[in-house]
Amino acid sequence: MFDREKIIVGLEVGTTKVCVVVGEVLEDGNVMIIGTGQAPSAGVRKGEIVDVELAVEKIREAIAAAEENAGVEIHNVYASVTGGHIRCFNNRGSVPVTNEDREITEEEVQNVMLNAKAVNIPMENVVIHAIRQHFFVDGHDGIQNPVGMIGARLEADVHVIHGVRTRLQNTIRVIKEVPLDVQNIAVSGFATALAVLTTEQQQLGALVLDIGGGTTDYVVYRGGTIQHSGVLAVGGDHITNDIAIGLRIPMNRAEQLKIEHGSLDVPAVDEIITFKREVGLPDLRLSKQQLCQIMRLRVEETLTLVKRELEKHNLFEYLGAGVFITGGCARLRGLAALAEEVYGLPVTLGHTKTVGGPTAALESPEFATAIGLVRYALCTQRDQHQRPGWSGRLGQFISRLRNLL
Ligand SMILES: Nc1ncnc2c1ncn2[C@@H]1O[C@H](COP(=O)(O)OP(=O)(O)OP(=O)(O)O)[C@@H](O)[C@H]1O
Ligand SMILES: [Mg+2]
Incomplete structure (x- = not known):
């Protein structure tokens, strides 16, 4: 039987999937992942809630899966927030x-x-x-x-x-509808960086990019602390959309094509991809070169937008540990090579090395944000215990923030 006090749950209500990670705080103060749950997302666009009922249903599904997987009942969560308004x-x-x-x-x-x-x-x-x-x-x-x-x-x-209060409230409301208590919130990019970077890498300086379905969240560490962060309302859905428009095929087909045949490394010699369609319709024949070109253009543009932000703030020379990429789009074939070309820095595709737990979760780039929320919870809880003044004005500030939400 688990001690409820020692269980920490991270919840990401993402554009593509809802992801739950259950952590147990160990005697030595570290945290171990003891279970995960996932459900395909619904009612979320570009990281923000657009349909409460649909989103609640999917959160319930992911929570139930995590409860079964971890063998615990979940009542409280730490939730991530994102969106172009941040x-x-x-x-x-x-x-x-x-x-x-x-x-x-x-x-x-x-x-x-x-x-x-x-x-x-x-x-x-x-x-x-x-x-x-x-x-x-x-x-x-x-x-x-x-x-x-x-x-x-x-x-x-x-x-x-900071972000727009009402847009943050929507995420919190949806979680409260489940019903779950939201213990605290963290911006997705910050949570992801906590999961991905070790203390040494934070010291050396690094760019962490989480390229999800609807957003690209980035955080820059320099000398051990966050120097810059941001959210672009662009993600894998945009790549799919570009494929759908460029090749004149439906979105679900474009998504399948992206995952099964797509690459950011455009082949020198073209290949024809044959795609089965519904009964009665002829097979689709598509150019792999064209598919990869469409994908590469969008991803290069997204990486370059972040690069410009960093150049604007003169941060490139401080990224001693290089670039770390997570989120489902980290699975795009050829991404590391393209990102190395754009940034001129070594690129690591996001594995979580900062906590213990099942390898499948730690090696999934989609899990990084929810794992990071568990680490964030651990850090804030430690802070509360170590700082006698926490219940003072700063504590009041935090609880006011939570009440507002
Ligand atoms: N094997 C793959 N190859 C290419 N793209 C992939 C692959 N697997 C997942 N993706 C893409 O990753 C994206 C989903 O990533 P992720 O699960 O991190 O998103 P999310 O956290 O739900 O969304 P967000 O954080 O943007 O709100 C989708 O666009 C999906 O198409
Ligand atoms: Mg995400």
């Missing part, structure tokens, strides 16, 4: 240290974090994460934990991720 920026907060002895305490840290996230975002938006990058004490850079240090001024750099 934005980020880096900000610096600053507070004077007013204690007589000028010793920095947890209270100053909380105050400077609140100050750093007190920024102007559009009225309809809400801050999802304010991730600490590093602190400065009297102008000295690169401080990881200032508690106990002496100084007159404490500053903090944070990476703020």
